[in-house]
Amino acid sequence: MSDEALRIIIKSVVLANILHASPAWWGFVNSVDKQRLEVSIIRHCVRLNLYRQDDPTVTQLVDDLHDSLFPAVLANDQHVLRYILPDRINHSYSLRPRRHELSLATVRDSRHFAERLLFKDTY
Numbered sequence: 001m002s003d004e005a006l007r008i009i010i011k012s013v014v015l016a017n018i019l020h021a022s023p024a025w026w027g028f029v030n031s032v033d034k035q036r037l038e039v040s041i042i043r044h045c046v047r048l049n050l051y052r053q054d055d056p057t058v059t060q061l062v063d064d065l066h067d068s069l070f071p072a073v074l075a076n077d078q079h080v081l082r083y084i085l086p087d088r089i090n091h092s093y094s095l096r097p098r099r100h101e102l103s104l105a106t107v108r109d110s111r112h113f114a115e116r117l118l119f120k121d122t123y
Contacts, residue, residue: 003049010050014041015061022062023069027116034059066116 018041029037037058045051056064073079 006050010045019061019065026062
C-alpha cells in the first residue's frame with residue numbers, strides 16, 4: 001500500500017475517531033492531556049511517516065470542527081443541538097458585528113461546547 005493511501009486511512013479512521021465526539025469531551029481535558037494526545041498520536045504517526053509534519057495538529061482540527069459546527073447549529077432551528085443554546089435576543093442598537101444573536105448566560109462554564117463557543121469572540 002502506498003504512503004499516501006496510508007495517510008488517508010490514518011486521517012479517515014484514527015483522526016475521525018478522535019474528532020467524532022470532541023465537542024462533548026474537549027472542554028473537560030486539560031492542557032497536559034491535550035499535549036499527551038498530540039504526542040501519542042500525531043508525533044507517533046509523523047515518525048512512522050503516516051502523517052505529515054505540516055498537517056494540522058489535533059487542537060487545530062478540533063477548533064476547526066467546532067468553528068464549523070457552531071454556525072451550523074445557529075443556522076438550523078431544527079438541529080439536534082439547538083436546544084442547548086439560549087434564546088435569541090433582539091437589540092435596537094447596532095454597535096459592532098456579533099458572532100451570534102443569542103443571550104449570554106451570567107454563570108459561565110467554559111467546559112461545555114455551547115458556552116465555550118458562545119463566549120469565544122467576546123472581548
